[in-house]
């Protein structure tokens with residue numbers, strides 16, 4: 001099947017599809033655009049999404065799956081800024097579990113994040129059972145304890161102490177759920193794509209009344225290939241964990257937006 005289909009009657013030969021294509025896939029002749037490099041198409045859908053007349057279709061990113069932008073609500077930059085700044089890392093969760101459908105809706109947004117050359121390529125494991133997370137914390141504490149003389153991260157002694165002396169989980173924060181991003185073990189862009197995709201998840205979570213936090217300590221133990229931890233999760237053959245996010249209902253509401261370091265910009 002041909003990659004590109006053009007309705008000659010609708011095409012005005014404006015060449016917008018050619019201009020926005022990131023991979024120089026298209027050229028034009030008297031009949032309109034056609035694919036000169038079909039194998040280079042990364043299925044980003046830019047060519048079809050930019051066309052004012054719906055005259056071009058792309059088999060790898062069909063027009064039929066695109067949604068007209070004019071129906072979308074427009075948010076002001078002030079609202080957008082408030083929204084972006086109101087996302088916080090949540091470290092105190094309610095015990096109430098999140099319905100599975102809500103978690104599925106949440107994770108679905110990850111598909112729309114930018115990824116290297118539109119490679120996407122991630123899958124997700126939802127760790128729904130809190131008992132598995134409790135085991136995970138215990139294992140991570142053991143892993144940290146084994147290296148107290150020379151810890152990989154300065155905070156390890158504190159986490160071990162919190163757990164051993166007070167039973168406090170400062171690693172997975174008693175979160176009810178954990179989302180694991182996984183990718184094929186030979187996938188070069190796994191981590192970058194994960195950071196981008198889980199950042200979308202973090203932002204979207206707030207609109208569903210959910211809170212989230214990167215599970216960086218968990219990730220350190222995963223990236224150290226600590227088998228007792230990895231064995232807890234049924235990771236499909238040939239895949240590795242590329243990122244982890246705690247999720248649940250936040251216990252408390254923040255009353256203020258915080259400030260950060262002033263932006264540092266060099267103009268050349």
Ligand SMILES: Cc1cc2nc3c(=O)[nH]c(=O)nc-3n(C[C@H](O)[C@H](O)[C@H](O)COP(=O)(O)O)c2cc1C
Nearest residue numbers: 087088089090091170171173213214215216217218
């Ligand atoms: C890759 C990454 C790993 C992180 N790991 C942890 C973690 O293990 N535990 C934790 O409590 N917060 C973790 N955080 C959250 C940061 O501490 C937090 O983003 C930062 O303090 C800013 O606060 P805010 O997210 O509420 O704005 C992590 C953040 C990132 C981006």
